Amino acid sequence: MTPQPFLRTFVTPAALCAVGFLAAMAAVLQYSLHAYVPGSLDVGGLTLANFAALLKPLYGKVFLFTVWICFLTALFTLLLGYPLAYALVRTQNVLLKSAILVIAITPLFLGEVVRTYSWIIVLGNNGFVNAMLLKAGLIAAPLQLMFTTFGVVVALVHVTLPVMVIMLAAALAHIDRDYEKAAASLGAGPVRAFLTVTLPLSTPGILAGVTTAFAWTFSAFATPQLIGGGQVNMVSNLVYQLGFASFNLPFAASLSVAGLALTFVVLGFMRVAARPLERIGPH
Amino acid sequence: MPMPRTPRPLLQRALEVAGRAAGVLVVAAILGFLVLPAVVVALASVNDRAILSFPPQGLSWRWFVKALTYPDFQAGFSNGLIVTAWASSIALVIGAAFAFALDRYQFRMKGSIEMVLLSPLVIPHFTVGLGFLILAAQLGMARGFPVVVACHIVLVLPFVLRSVYVSLRNLDRRLELAAASLGAPPWRVLLTVTGPLLLPGLVSGWLFAAILSFNEFTASLFVTAQRTQTLPVAMYNYVREYADPSMAAVSVIYIVTTATLLVIANTFLGLGKVLNVEHAR
Numbered sequence: 001m002t003p004q005p006f007l008r009t010f011v012t013p014a015a016l017c018a019v020g021f022l023a024a025m026a027a028v029l030q031y032s033l034h035a036y037v038p039g040s041l042d043v044g045g046l047t048l049a050n051f052a053a054l055l056k057p058l059y060g061k062v063f064l065f066t067v068w069i070c071f072l073t074a075l076f077t078l079l080l081g082y083p084l085a086y087a088l089v090r091t092q093n094v095l096l097k098s099a100i101l102v103i104a105i106t107p108l109f110l111g112e113v114v115r116t117y118s119w120i121i122v123l124g125n126n127g128f129v130n131a132m133l134l135k136a137g138l139i140a141a142p143l144q145l146m147f148t149t150f151g152v153v154v155a156l157v158h159v160t161l162p163v164m165v166i167m168l169a170a171a172l173a174h175i176d177r178d179y180e181k182a183a184a185s186l187g188a189g190p191v192r193a194f195l196t197v198t199l200p201l202s203t204p205g206i207l208a209g210v211t212t213a214f215a216w217t218f219s220a221f222a223t224p225q226l227i228g229g230g231q232v233n234m235v236s237n238l239v240y241q242l243g244f245a246s247f248n249l250p251f252a253a254s255l256s257v258a259g260l261a262l263t264f265v266v267l268g269f270m271r272v273a274a275r276p277l278e279r280i281g282p283h
Numbered sequence: 284m285p286m287p288r289t290p291r292p293l294l295q296r297a298l299e300v301a302g303r304a305a306g307v308l309v310v311a312a313i314l315g316f317l318v319l320p321a322v323v324v325a326l327a328s329v330n331d332r333a334i335l336s337f338p339p340q341g342l343s344w345r346w347f348v349k350a351l352t353y354p355d356f357q358a359g360f361s362n363g364l365i366v367t368a369w370a371s372s373i374a375l376v377i378g379a380a381f382a383f384a385l386d387r388y389q390f391r392m393k394g395s396i397e398m399v400l401l402s403p404l405v406i407p408h409f410t411v412g413l414g415f416l417i418l419a420a421q422l423g424m425a426r427g428f429p430v431v432v433a434c435h436i437v438l439v440l441p442f443v444l445r446s447v448y449v450s451l452r453n454l455d456r457r458l459e460l461a462a463a464s465l466g467a468p469p470w471r472v473l474l475t476v477t478g479p480l481l482l483p484g485l486v487s488g489w490l491f492a493a494i495l496s497f498n499e500f501t502a503s504l505f506v507t508a509q510r511t512q513t514l515p516v517a518m519y520n521y522v523r524e525y526a527d528p529s530m531a532a533v534s535v536i537y538i539v540t541t542a543t544l545l546v547i548a549n550t551f552l553g554l555g556k557v558l559n560v561e562h563a564r
Contacts, residue, residue: 003469004387004388004389004390005469005470005473006380006383006469006470006473007384007388007390009380010380010381010383010384010388011380011381011384011388011390011396013376013377013380013381014377014378014380014381014384014396014400015392015396017377017400017436017437017440018395018396018399018400020433020437021399021400021402021403021411021414021437022399023418024411024414024415024417024418024434024437025406025410025414027414027417027418027421028410028413028414028417030417031417080313080316083306083309083310083313084310084313084314087306087310098546098549100310100314101549102542102545102546102549103314103317103318104314104317105545106317106321106538106541106542106545107317109494109495109498109541109544109545110498110537110538110541111497111498111499111500111515111537112498112500112501112515113500113515113518113519113522114498114515114518114533114534114537114538115320116522117324117518117522117530117531117534118320118321118323118324118534119320120522121320121323121324121327121335121531122319122320122323124335126334126335127323127335128319128323128326158316158317158320161317189295190299190302191302211405212404212405215404215405215407218407219406219407219408219409219501220501221408221409221500221501221504222500222501222519226519226522226523235407236407236409236501239409239410239413240409240504240505243413243416243505249413249416249417252413253413253417256407256409256410256413259407259410260406260407260410263405263406263407267405
């Protein structure tokens with residue numbers, strides 16, 4: 001066996017980190033299985049009552065609605081992200097390439113609060129969109145864009161677009177362009193070459209992008225909280241409300257556990273559903 | 284590469300030109316969608332009035348002054364710097380060492396540790412925050428900086444790991460072998476050959492970690508207390524209570540700083556390479 005200098009020194013800190021994270025996740029699981037003692041942060045005895053309460057239609061609805069929002073966001077992010085990633089990878093102009101790259105990924109680093117606040121100003125009743133439409137005489141009264149599913153999804157798509165572009169671009173960049181040239185020389189037009197060669201070859205990127213978009217949207221909190229304003233509630237909002245408004249940490253924990261389980265189920269389902277697509281893709 | 288082509292019908296060429304123009308328009312529209320909020324916030328931040336109006340009525344810097352002198356923002360900024368400096372630096376050391384081991388070595392639990400450390404990418408941040416909040420309570424720790432820093436390390440570690448790992452993959456190992464064959468002991472190879480060659484990856488990994496930690500909101504909301512609240516948490520509380528454009532001013536400062544950092548990073552480090560979106564050769 002080849003020598004492996006520093007092995008222990010290099011792996012131990014990371015292993016400790018992993019253990020700490022697992023301990024935090026175990027803490028959530030443990031709390032979810034204990035009874036809530038009103039007025040106290042300590043928990044009572046072992047119980048499954050928290051999970052039984054999750055079966056109430058009120059909570060079931062929030063879960064279904066959250067998945068629906070995640071689905072819409074992932075879909076629209078993919079539709080907007082693909083052309084942008086394609087342009088980013090294929091443009092020959094260096095300056096244009098850098099401009100697209102910086103514009104596309106800056107929102108990723110702005111943090112949820114700044115982005116959400118910006119969308120409040122864009123979508124609000126005296127916001128930018130309404131002011132422009134009123135001025136143009138296209139509408140008589142401000143459109144209600146805040147506190148709607150539409151508003152939340154628009155802001156979430158904006159939040160998720162950068163990571164989608166990065167993943168799609170990574171996949172597109174690694175496609176050997178000789179395949180397209182081969183398709184063209186065999187008589188395929190640009191549209192046909194794209195649909196039958198480039199698109200299938202970029203399947204891994206689409207899969208990675210959609211999966212991440214879904215998981216990130218599920219994780220979003222400030223956007224549904226501020227733009228939804230209590231009218232559009234996702235699981236994250238419910239967890240926060242239970243944890244900090246009613247201090248019912250055990251129930252908040254069981255919601256988190258259920259949310260996590262749901263995320264993994266959906267991600268697993270996507271992977272299975274995409275298997276036939278992958279078969280067309282590269283090996 | 285010019286290739287001899289058979290002449291194509293005029294209609295087909297016209298269609299191609301039209302298609303290309305449509306493509307450019309679509310991409311421009313999407314870029315516009317990405318930039319729109321930033322532009323609107325910039326307009327709102329220089330509006331003299333406290334109530335939103337487009338176009339702005341009267342120009343003024345007073346919201347910038349108010350934002351910069353608001354005590355909660357100032358405290359949030361310095362708390363954020365403390366948390367970010369510790370979290371991103373510790374994550375860099377841990378992540379770089381582990382990426383090295385991942386790339387070169389075989390050891391027990393290799394796959395499991397990697398999976399656990401990458402899992403914060405798909406685990407909702409409110410779950411991570413809640414976990415650290417409960418863990419700290421169970422260990423009897425106050426909601427001080429150590430809890431916030433620990434939480435942030437876990438959240439930014441995947442980005443450091445990825446960034447350093449990609450650089451390690453692209454590194455020419457013959458340089459290390461040359462140093463070793465000339466008699467350099469392993470620590471010397473690491474410090475004088477591998478380290479310097481990895482520098483772009485290390486710097487970009489640290490930069491990503493720092494920016495993400497400074498901006499982390501959802502998990503921070505769960506693990507910070509009044510005394511340790513970071514800037515995003517302070518901003519969130521402000522948005523919930525007040526509607527004046529101070530928040531727009533902070534946002535503009537944020538956007539300009541972040542975009543500048545990214546342009547610099549792109550110029551010196553080549554973000555395309557770091558993000559793996561450049562053409563493979």
